[in-house]
Amino acid sequence: MIDLERELARALRPQEAPAGFAERVLRADRSRRARRRTWLAAASFALVLLPAGWAYQRHQQQQRAEAQLRLALEVASERLNLALQRLNPPTE
Amino acid sequence: MSSPLSHAFVPAALVCLLAALPASAQQARLKLDHLNALAAKASEVVEVTLDGQALAMGAKFLEKEPEARALVQGLTGIYVKVFEFEQPGAYTSADVEAIRSQLQAPGWSRIVQVKSRKDGDVGVYVLSDGKGGNAGMVIFVAEAKELVVVNIVGPIDLEKLSSLEGRMGIPKVGLGKGGAK
Amino acid sequence: MRRTDPLDLELSMPLEAAPAEAGFVPGSFREIVAAHQSRVFSIAFHALRNRAQAEDVAQEVFLRLSSRLDTIQSEAHLVAWLRRVTARLCIDELRRPARNAPSLEGVAEPGEAAEPGDPFLSAHLRRLLADLPGPARLALILRYQEDLEPQEIAAVLNEPVPTIKSRLARGLQRLRDGLKHLGVEA
Numbered sequence: 001m002i003d004l005e006r007e008l009a010r011a012l013r014p015q016e017a018p019a020g021f022a023e024r025v026l027r028a029d030r031s032r033r034a035r036r037r038t039w040l041a042a043a044s045f046a047l048v049l050l051p052a053g054w055a056y057q058r059h060q061q062q063q064r065a066e067a068q069l070r071l072a073l074e075v076a077s078e079r080l081n082l083a084l085q086r087l088n089p090p091t092e
Numbered sequence: 093m094s095s096p097l098s099h100a101f102v103p104a105a106l107v108c109l110l111a112a113l114p115a116s117a118q119q120a121r122l123k124l125d126h127l128n129a130l131a132a133k134a135s136e137v138v139e140v141t142l143d144g145q146a147l148a149m150g151a152k153f154l155e156k157e158p159e160a161r162a163l164v165q166g167l168t169g170i171y172v173k174v175f176e177f178e179q180p181g182a183y184t185s186a187d188v189e190a191i192r193s194q195l196q197a198p199g200w201s202r203i204v205q206v207k208s209r210k211d212g213d214v215g216v217y218v219l220s221d222g223k224g225g226n227a228g229m230v231i232f233v234a235e236a237k238e239l240v241v242v243n244i245v246g247p248i249d250l251e252k253l254s255s256l257e258g259r260m261g262i263p264k265v266g267l268g269k270g271g272a273k
Numbered sequence: 274m275r276r277t278d279p280l281d282l283e284l285s286m287p288l289e290a291a292p293a294e295a296g297f298v299p300g301s302f303r304e305i306v307a308a309h310q311s312r313v314f315s316i317a318f319h320a321l322r323n324r325a326q327a328e329d330v331a332q333e334v335f336l337r338l339s340s341r342l343d344t345i346q347s348e349a350h351l352v353a354w355l356r357r358v359t360a361r362l363c364i365d366e367l368r369r370p371a372r373n374a375p376s377l378e379g380v381a382e383p384g385e386a387a388e389p390g391d392p393f394l395s396a397h398l399r400r401l402l403a404d405l406p407g408p409a410r411l412a413l414i415l416r417y418q419e420d421l422e423p424q425e426i427a428a429v430l431n432e433p434v435p436t437i438k439s440r441l442a443r444g445l446q447r448l449r450d451g452l453k454h455l456g457v458e459a
Contacts, residue, residue, distance in 0.1 A: 002394065004449060004459035005417065011395035011402070012418040015318050017310035018328055025306050025335045032336055062149050065142065069150030070260040072140040072170045073160055076242045077257040079231045080250065083214045086206040 120219045120228025120245040121169055122194050126187065130175045130239065133182045138174035143245075160256055167246035173239075180236035188213075188234050191241060195230060212236060221247065302342065305351070306335050312352075312419075313359050319414045320363040322403045330362045356419060357429045360411050367407035394457065401451035402444075409444040412437055 131137045142150060147167060154161040164170070175183070195202070195217045204216035212235035221227040229248050233240035244253075300308070313334050317327035337358060338345075345351045402410055408430070415426045423441065427434040449459045 001458040002452075004445060004452070007391075007394055007459070008398055008402075008413065008417045008445075008448070009420075011398040012315075012319055012414055014311050014315040014418065017314040017331065018324065021310055021314065021328060021331070022303070022306045025310075025332050026303060028332055029302065029336055029339045033339075061146075062153060065146045065150035066153040067150075068140045068142055069147065069154070069164065069170070071138065072142060072172045072242075073164070073253070073256050074258075074260040075138065075140070075172050075174060075240075076170070076231060076244060077253050077255075077260075079233060079240060079242055080216060080254050081257050083204045083206060083216050083231065083233075084254065086208075086211060086214055087204050 119197065119199060120243075121171070122191060122230060122241070122243045124171060124173055124191070124241055124243065126190050127173055127175070127183075127239070127241070130183055130187070133177060134175040135178045136174070136176035138172060140170060140172040142171070143169040157256075157259065157261075159252060160260065163249060163252050163256070167244060167248065169243075169245035171241075171243040171245075173241045175239045177237045177239075182237075183234075183239050187239070191230075191232060195232070199227075200230075212238075216250075218250075302335075302339050305338070305342075309352070309355055310335075313355050315418060316356065316359045316411075316414055317363055319399070319402070319418060320360075320407070320411055321366060322399075326366060330359065330366055333362055334358050353429070356415065356421075357431075360415065360429055363411060364407055397452070397455060397457075398448065401448050404451070405444050405447060408432075409440045409447075412440045413444045413448075416441055 131139070147164065147170065151161055151164045154164075177183075194200075195215075199219050199222075200217050201220065202215055202217050204214070206214040212233065215230075215232045217230040217232065218226040219228040225247055227247060228243070228245045229250070230244075231240070231242040310331065314327055314331040317330040317334075318324060321327050321330065334355060338355065341354075345354065402413060405413070411430065412426055415421045415429060416423070421429065423437045424434055426432075426441075427437045430437065452459050
């Protein structure tokens with residue numbers, strides 16, 4: 001009759017990890033960290049750039065609207081005055 | 093009991109009533125799309141389309157020109173088309189008529205018209221708001237080598253508009269021909 | 274290996290049972306892997322009976338540890354964390370039908386040091402163990418490889434202590450029955 005618990009402890013004795021296991025883990029860890037860093041960098045870049053891009057686009061829109069309004073008012077004013085002057089040409 | 097006179101009066105009264113109705117922004121805005129084809133023939137083109145948000149956005153930045161800012165406060169749109177051509181005859185009478193016909197609609201009245209062989213046609217039109225003011229204006233210039241339409245939608249003070257010339261911080265818009273510049 | 278582990282949150286929590294050491298500074302990741310690789314791989318290997326799967330699980334355990342090293346409070350906490358995560362990942366792996374195929378890897382590896390006692394009996398026991406349901410198998414591995422008490426196994430597997438005791442008892446009984454078929458009384 002055997003001592004089952006003792007035999008079981010023997011059967012389940014710790015196994016050596018496969019050769020090179022630790023190196024493979026360290027390599028995988030470096031690779032995963034590098035990937036994470038890349039993602040983090042990309043995410044940070046996007047987080048910084050998106051609002052900046054939006055602000056820049058908005059600024060461009062504002063500048064364009066302002067320039068267009070100035071041009072429109074100048075043309076309107078100039079043309080109105082031209083019409084009025086043709087109607088009442090200045091006496092020499 | 094109704095008389096024949098009253099029968100005749102009702103449609104006339106309706107016409108008067110319609111004419112007196114406040115002009116809408118839709119009425120004050122001309123349809124100018126047919127002019128877009130002229131851009132290909134023109135040597136110089138100035139096109140400005142400012143409505144709604146763009147107009148409000150532009151007005152916000154006229155800090156140094158409070159008069160201009162106040163002037164555009166109640167406007168809902170400004171549309172400008174300037175075409176300059178190398179040769180006469182680049183646009184057709186149909187192009188001009190398509191604009192003039194819109195300005196013959198009820199509410200529009202011509203306040204300035206100059207016709208000359210040398211300078212072509214210049215007209216300034218305003219749309220009545222039915223309450224003694226205006227709801228928009230059009231400046232229309234049809235010269236041999238130039239076609240200009242300025243369409244302002246919303247109440248505009250012509251005197252103040254006139255005073256803005258040369259004060260908007262941009263050089264003259266190349267409109268010297270035949271003018272008093 | 275499946276990465277959408279619903280137990281991730283739980284695995285990230287510290288183990289209350291493991292005492293914290295004031296000023297504990299874990300060794301470098303390299304040192305930790307070197308020191309604990311055998312333990313982690315063995316649990317996975319005995320549970321999964323497949324060296325490749327066991328290596329995958331063991332690697333995943335250490336990769337998860339790498340990102341949580343700063344939460345480890347003591348050596349005991351580290352060992353408890355490794356056991357718990359290894360066990361959970363093994364359970365996860367055992368639930369996957371595709372990779373839970375039978376294997377003949379319960380026998381001794383060629384070139385391994387000779388087993389103490391009867392190597393044939395040990396091999397039989399590992400085969401019988403492999404036929405047990407996953408949770409019972411893990412309970413027995415933690416009891417007889419890691420020498421844990423039922424209370425500690427219950428903490429690792431997040432199960433009630435009576436459930437663990439019952440699994441251990443039934444598991445041992447099935448092993449006895451299996452040995453009996455081979456003419457071995459236990």
